[in-house]
Amino acid sequence: MRAVIQRVTKATVEIDHLTVAEIGCGLLILIGFEEGDSAIDAEWLSGKIARLRVFNDNTGVMNLSVLDVNGEVLVVSQFTLHASTRKGNRPSYIRASRPETAIPLYQYFIERMETEMGRKPQTGKFGAHMKVSLLNDGPVTIIIDTRWKE
DSSP: OEEEEEEEEEEEEETHHHHHHEEEEEEEEEEEEEETOOOHHHHHHHHHTOOOEEEOOTTTTTHHHHHTTOOEEEEEEGGGGGGOOOSSOOOOOBBBBBBBHHHHHHHHHHHHHHHHSOOOOEEEEEEEEEEEEEEEEEEEEEEGGGGHHH
């Protein structure tokens, strides 16, 4: 399970010219699943993200989590995070989970983020063609892969 976490001042998801999700200050989480990912990975990752200290305290040091600043969260599925570019110029997505595996993990990750945050995160729509807009604050962008947790 791989996540790209971006600290934002605002972010939106648009599908077919309709805004389906919108947040202010918080985290935009792009998340991709690969074969072998499990509910344990979703639990670990959701906890890690909720407590990730990437917001400035009153001295300007990144010392606060999204929980500490009462920020919002927007979760967007993105299978292309597992693209392989080793051979040729066309990315291969062979490592990305099939929808029958990824959808339940995506839903479980969202549930876990809700548990961690104490409120439901905003979401995109799994498998939809989405237009994601964001105003990255910093910029701060962190990549976390559950394969690196050990």
